Amino acid sequence: MIYSLRASLATLLLAWSAGAAAQGATYSNPLPLRLADGSLAESCADPSLLRDRTSSPTVWYLYCTMDPVSRKERDGAGWKFRMMPVYRSVDLVNWYFVRDAFEQRPAGIAGPKAGLWAPEPVYQNGSYYLYFTVTDVADRHSPEKGCENDSAIAVATSAAPAGPWKVSERLVVAPRRAGAGCNFHWSFDPDVVEDSQGERFLYYGSYGGGLYVQRLAKDGLRVEGDPVRIGAANRYEGAEVVRHGKHWYLFASSTDCCRGPLTGYALYVGRAATPEGPFLDRHGNDMAAARVGGSPVLAQNGNRWVGAGHNTVFQDAAGQWWTFYHAVDRNQGYFSVEDKLTRRPLLLDRIDWVDGWPVIARGGGPTDTPQPAPALRKGPGVDRILVGHSQIKAAPLWSERFAGAALDARWQWVRPGAAGSWATGQPGLRMATQQADLHVDTNNAAVLATPLPDGDLMIEARIRLDAPLDCCALPVQAGLVVMRDDDNYVKLVELAHDGLRQVEFGKELAPVERGYPRYGNTVVGTPGEWTGLRVEIRRGKDEERYTAWSNQDGKGWVQGGTWTHRLGGKARLGLVAMGGGGHAVTFDQVSVTRLR
Numbered sequence: 001m002i003y004s005l006r007a008s009l010a011t012l013l014l015a016w017s018a019g020a021a022a023q024g025a026t027y028s029n030p031l032p033l034r035l036a037d038g039s040l041a042e043s044c045a046d047p048s049l050l051r052d053r054t055s056s057p058t059v060w061y062l063y064c065t066m067d068p069v070s071r072k073e074r075d076g077a078g079w080k081f082r083m084m085p086v087y088r089s090v091d092l093v094n095w096y097f098v099r100d101a102f103e104q105r106p107a108g109i110a111g112p113k114a115g116l117w118a119p120e121p122v123y124q125n126g127s128y129y130l131y132f133t134v135t136d137v138a139d140r141h142s143p144e145k146g147c148e149n150d151s152a153i154a155v156a157t158s159a160a161p162a163g164p165w166k167v168s169e170r171l172v173v174a175p176r177r178a179g180a181g182c183n184f185h186w187s188f189d190p191d192v193v194e195d196s197q198g199e200r201f202l203y204y205g206s207y208g209g210g211l212y213v214q215r216l217a218k219d220g221l222r223v224e225g226d227p228v229r230i231g232a233a234n235r236y237e238g239a240e241v242v243r244h245g246k247h248w249y250l251f252a253s254s255t256d257c258c259r260g261p262l263t264g265y266a267l268y269v270g271r272a273a274t275p276e277g278p279f280l281d282r283h284g285n286d287m288a289a290a291r292v293g294g295s296p297v298l299a300q301n302g303n304r305w306v307g308a309g310h311n312t313v314f315q316d317a318a319g320q321w322w323t324f325y326h327a328v329d330r331n332q333g334y335f336s337v338e339d340k341l342t343r344r345p346l347l348l349d350r351i352d353w354v355d356g357w358p359v360i361a362r363g364g365g366p367t368d369t370p371q372p373a374p375a376l377r378k379g380p381g382v383d384r385i386l387v388g389h390s391q392i393k394a395a396p397l398w399s400e401r402f403a404g405a406a407l408d409a410r411w412q413w414v415r416p417g418a419a420g421s422w423a424t425g426q427p428g429l430r431m432a433t434q435q436a437d438l439h440v441d442t443n444n445a446a447v448l449a450t451p452l453p454d455g456d457l458m459i460e461a462r463i464r465l466d467a468p469l470d471c472c473a474l475p476v477q478a479g480l481v482v483m484r485d486d487d488n489y490v491k492l493v494e495l496a497h498d499g500l501r502q503v504e505f506g507k508e509l510a511p512v513e514r515g516y517p518r519y520g521n522t523v524v525g526t527p528g529e530w531t532g533l534r535v536e537i538r539r540g541k542d543e544e545r546y547t548a549w550s551n552q553d554g555k556g557w558v559q560g561g562t563w564t565h566r567l568g569g570k571a572r573l574g575l576v577a578m579g580g581g582g583h584a585v586t587f588d589q590v591s592v593t594r595l596r
Contacts, residue, residue, distance in 0.1 A: 019439035020394075025373040027093040029366065030329075030345035031306070032098060033062075033069070035097045041069040041085070042344040043335070045257075046189070046238065046310045047324045050121035050128070052088075052161050057376070058317070061161045062087040062095055062324070063119035063130070067344075068335050079341065084119045084132065086162055092316065092348070092374045098162045109154050111136035118189040118238070118310070121161065122220070124200065129220050130156045130165055131172065131190035131202070142175050147182035150175035153190045153204050155221060161300075168221050173204055173214075185209030191239045192216060193248075193275055193284050201275045203230070203250075206237035210288065211252060211274050213241075230277040232292045235499050235523075236268070238310035238534040244321075244353060247271040250287060251323075251358075252294065253309030255522050258342040260333030262507060262520025263307030266561055267325065268294030269358055282357060283555045285526040290469040291501045293526050297358055298325065298349075299445050299561035300522070301365025302538075302545040305347070308366045313351065318375035321358070325368050330564075337515035348374075362382040365562070392536075392595065394458055399591035402429035410450045414574065417446040429587040431577040433467075433476050438578065440508070443486035446577035452482070454569050456595040457537040462551075464530050467496045467583040474580030477504065479533050481574035482546065484567040487518070490546045491577070492535050494527045496583075501527050505548035509561040525550040525558030530588070532557070536595065541564070 030589040033041035035318035044064035052059040064085050073080035084101035105114055117133040142150040164298045176185040186208030194200045200216040202223055211231025211431035214223040231239065236252040243249070249271045257265045270279035270287040277285045285293025300306040311325035326344035335341040349361040349371070361367050400408060402424040421432040429448075452459075465478050479493030487510035495504045506521040532551025537544055544567060548560040573592070577585045 025091075025093075026370040026435045027348065027373045028370050029327075029347040029349075029368055031093055031095060031348055033087055033095045033097070033346060035070065038074065039070065040058055041097070043067055043069050043326070043344045044085075044087075045326050045344040045347055046118040047326060048118070048120050048312045049314050049324060050123065050161050053123055057090055058091050059215055060092055061098070061121065062089065062346075063101065063121055064346075066116040068341055069223070071335060079336065079339065084116050088162070091376060092322075095346075101132075101156070101163060101165055106154070106156075107138070107582050108133045109138055109141060109152075109167060109171060111138055111148065113148060120190040120192055121412075123161075124192075124194070124220055125218075128158045128161050129192075130158070132156075133188045133189075133190065133220050134171075135154070137171065137175055141171055142235055143177065144182055147184070149182060151187045152186045153187055153202070170221060170567060172202065172216075172222055176209070178209060187236075189238045191241055191262075193241050193243070195243075195275055204247055205231065205239070207234050209233050211236050211239050219580035228276050229288050230279055231287050232289065232497075232500055234498050235502065236294070238289065240311055240313055241275065242313045244358075247273065247355065247356065248275050248279075249358060250277070251297065251311055251313065252287065253311075254294070256520070257307060257309065257344070258340070259307075259517045259520045260328065260337070260342055261306065261330040262517045263333070263342065264298060264330045264505070264507075264520045264522030264561065264563075265298070265307035265309040265328075266300065266522050267298035267309045267311055267360070269297040269341055270294055271356075281526070283526065283552060283558075285552075290499055291526055291528070294525065295357070296558060296560050298323075298360045299365055300563075302547070302562040302564055303327050303366065303368045304331060305366035306367060307342075307344075308347065316374035317377050318379050319339050320375060321353070322348060323351055323360060324348055337513070386389060391459065394593040394595050397453065397592045397594055399589060401427070402587060403427060407448075411448055413448070414447040414449050415444065416444050421446070422448075428589070429575070431478070431575070431585050433478065433577045433579065433581055433583040433585065433589070435474065435581040438481065438486055438489065438491070438576065445576055447481060447483070447574040447576055449483070449572040449574040452537075452571050452573050452592065453594070454539070456539055458593040458595055459535045459573055459591070460593070461533045461539070461590045462530055462588040463494060463533065464586045465494045465496060465527070465583070466585065469501060470499045471496045472580050473498070476580040478547070478577040478585035479575075480535060480536060482537070482567060482571050483574055484571050488565070488567060489574075490535070490563050490565055490567075491576070492524070492533045492548050492550075494531050494533070495579075497579075502535070503527050503531065503548075503550040503560075505560055505563070507565060509565065517564065522548075522561040524548045524560030526552050528553035528555075530554075538595070
């Protein structure tokens with residue numbers, strides 16, 4: 001092991017010398033991660049970064065979640081799950097394997113099937129600390145024996161950033177009950193920050209219960225005081241908090257991380273005056289509120305990458321800000337479809353600060369072309385580029401206010417709703433929500449549809465979903481569908497479910513290869529009393545790109561992610577009100593515009 005580590009360090013220094021000598025160095029996503037045998041690792045989920053405080057030149061260490069990293073590696077008849085692999089680099093682009101953080105699950109704190117997720121390395125108190133998630137704690141640490149979802153935050157310490165690590169027998173955050181029996185909140189994804197007074201804060205949590213922040217004791221081994229919720233349940237995970245200027249910024253990820261080519265994971269941001277929040281987005285919406293806030297800051301853009309998120313943020317030697325994150329190649333989404341093991345390669349993109357807000361990859365989403373590399377020495381670094389959305393050039397085709405006593409001839413029902421379930425001239429079109437859906441094999445929802453013209457289009461609607469904020473046990477939703485048929489569509493809807501209100505942008509397709517998902521979703525901006533929905537359609541030779549926007553009470557359009565699909569020239573626009581009964585939606589206006 002000593003020889004291999006020295007050899008690895010020599011390789012790193014040679015790479016640094018070559019990189020330092022080169023001017024205008026570039027990189028392309030995904031970044032190369034070289035294993036001990038020289039082969040490339042294919043995945044680094046939940047990446048986190050640490051700078052060695054003692055090395056010169058600077059050596060950086062990268063830590064990844066417990067996962068398979070290569071198609072070639074096996075453990076007996078199954079996949080080899082590396083126990084949080086650690087890599088190092090001197091140029092932040094080329095990474096070389098050092099070791100797994102652990103050779104096996106720490107038996108004193110982890111159950112026999114536990115995942116060790118989302119490592120968070122920190123230098124404090126003259127030592128290196130490694131915080132991590134234990135998805136299933138050993139029974140002696142759990143208030144309910146025999147459970148497999150009693151997650152917690154653990155910590156290990158070391159004199160060096162590569163380890164070896166000594167695990168504390170005391171959990172930093174113990175399992176937190178959400179109800180009787182094996183019902184626990186999700187204590188995932190630790191993140192540590194320190195303020196100017198030397199106070200440290202630990203962020204943790206996930207969809208099950210929400211995101212929390214709590215003060216960290218001086219010894220770094222336990223939390224103190226009461227937790228403060230900073231992110232809504234069922235919405236956010238993967239907290240990453242940094243200070244820039246006078247604000248603290250919370251980056252957090254949303255939706256399913258791991259659905260292969262239908263992964264809609266994306267990154268959102270809010271800022272606060274203190275590390276304990278509240279974290280508000282660009283329009284002042286709280287990321288912990290029922291009408292959940294969070295400004296999209298990194299979303300898929302229609303290239304090869306989907307599901308970008310769970311990031312770490314840092315500055316290079318020139319002071320330029322950057323972020324590492326994982327994403328999914330939609331053309332190579334899985335290690336194994338049968339085992340539901342999604343490949344999540346390591347990506348890097350720059351952050352610029354515009355009007356006090358972070359803009360990643362110049363606002364264009366994950367990059368897949370050569371980019372200027374991080375600076376290795378002090379200096380001007382890469383040029384700062386101001387960004388902004390270009391003005392949309394469009395020619396209106398038609399607009400519908402539903403003011404008359406009957407529907408215009410352009411509209412036709414697919415599975416009409418029951419008598420009295422809709423009416424025009426209310427003003428607008430009012431539709432009762434149905435306990436019906438368009439989702440995989442459930443295709444019983446009524447759809448009010450109209451043909452769409454060819455070419456590039458922009459569809460807009462203004463809706464009001466009349467449902468209380470503490471609604472709903474079922475996923476009540478209303479909005480737009482662009483569909484070829486019941487199993488091939490994109491939908492943009494306001495969604496009310498489990499006390500959370502958000503704008504969902506989903507995609508369904510069929511047929512798919514065996515084992516592949518048929519539906520995936522991402523989310524856009526915050527809904528309001530009145531919510532604007534916009535879908536841009538850009539038609540290419542082999543597929544179309546559908547980009548979602550939302551508008552909250554006229555405050556301005558917020559751009560979300562892009563799904564690609566092949567709906568073709570016969571796609572129709574549909575209006576839907578579905579998911580659960582007992583509520584209603586008003587369509588105030590629907591319009592279609594040709595994009596130039």
